[in-house]
Amino acid sequence: TGGDAGAAAGGGTPSKGVNFAEEPMHTDSENGEEEEEEAPADAGAFNAPVINRFTRRASVCAEAYNPDEEEDDAESRIIHPKTDDQRNRLQEACKDILLFKNLDPEQMSQVLDAMFEKLVKEGEHVIDQGDDGDNFYVIDRGTFDIYVKCDGVGRCVGNYDNRGSFGELALMYNTPRAATITATSPGALWGLDRVTFRRIIVKNNAKKRKMYESFIESLPFLKSLEVSERLKVVDVIGTKVYNDGEQIIAQGDLADSFFIVESGEVKITMKRKGKSEVEENGAVEIARCSRGQYFGELALVTNKPRAASAHAIGTVKCL
Known part of the structure; x- marks a missing residue:
């Protein structure tokens, strides 16, 4: 650089x-990886x-x-x-x-x-x-x-x-x-x-990295990774802040990432046919995620569309 x-x-x-x-x-x-030229016959007597x-x-x-x-x-x-x-x-x-x-x-x-x-x-x-x-x-x-x-x-x-x-x-x-x-x-x-x-x-950067390493180490589906592999995951982590009510993922969408909650709370909802306890948009709340918990990984593992939607409750920061 x-x-x-x-x-x-x-x-x-x-x-x-x-x-x-x-x-x-x-x-x-x-x-050190550049191509080396052939050494002359008397290379032993010459220190280049x-x-x-x-x-x-x-x-x-x-x-x-x-x-x-x-x-x-x-x-x-x-x-x-x-x-x-x-x-x-x-x-x-x-x-x-x-x-x-x-x-x-x-x-x-x-x-x-x-x-x-x-x-x-x-x-x-x-x-x-x-x-x-x-x-x-x-x-x-x-x-x-x-x-x-x-x-x-x-x-x-x-x-x-x-x-x-x-x-x-x-x-x-x-x-x-x-x-x-x-x-x-x-x-x-x-x-x-x-x-x-x-x-x-x-x-701040040192503390953030330490915290991200702790989050990654706690994820069950990443337990099989070597330490060096987990550190590579840490290297590519990004952060995003969501406002109250903002949609983070939508049911039926294709997946390209999963999320870890750094701060705040996330509501997970799913549209189900024949359910009476539904919200205005026809979805029922099935879970809530808080700091250190994760969501959105299933679609990556199964290579299928998102099975549920996620919305921020208050201000939420996700990895």
Whole structure:
């Protein structure tokens, strides 16, 4: 991904975002899989230098992060006042940032409060490879080149075009910046300081993953999976919030997912002929699911249409 420069093109539309020159940067494992040329006959007497296209960054295991070691209120909240226009632009810039997807509304509000606007000029270095990380950046507007230094020579490996984010890896793992980001036009960024980033985003993501692992481990029909397989399931979990009365699944529809209730309550109903105790829509309530309980898996197992409908009771968050 380009190390510090990479996480992020914000998942937006392909017309604008992050673009890599020629090809994305290779990881060590990818480099190890390249085709090998035949060694010369006297290879034993010649030690060829190992050539790495990109500078190897410091180990990402520099500092283990335990979210349970920090208290939420250990640091006072940082608030940078904003005009309504600034707040709207910030929300628009952040809406597709993957790191923010799992934050609840209160946490997201704290992140937006703590972010500050940084105006940049053409040619300005936003971050420099090898420096300590102080801020995470979200692009509001402008174009930026990604440079990685190899053997003292900087090479442009990609660019951002009016969207995306960068700088998270140095904050998450306490490693030096893995790339240099240079503005190629006047632009504006939103910065988030290291303390707030780690207190809210890193801690939240670690706790969410731990909770998701616990949910997956408790599901009877996934008990047969190996630990590594369950972790892969955790990796693809998404979340969605439903409002009171909103339909989550509909009886008779084709199934493409199942659901775990993270918070709130879900009503399961089924349309049955000849039943007197029915609701207005002709369905009878057959069950309710609360936190940690799941529904919708049967249609996936049997490869048949949904056998029942599910509606939110109050605000519901499902995995």
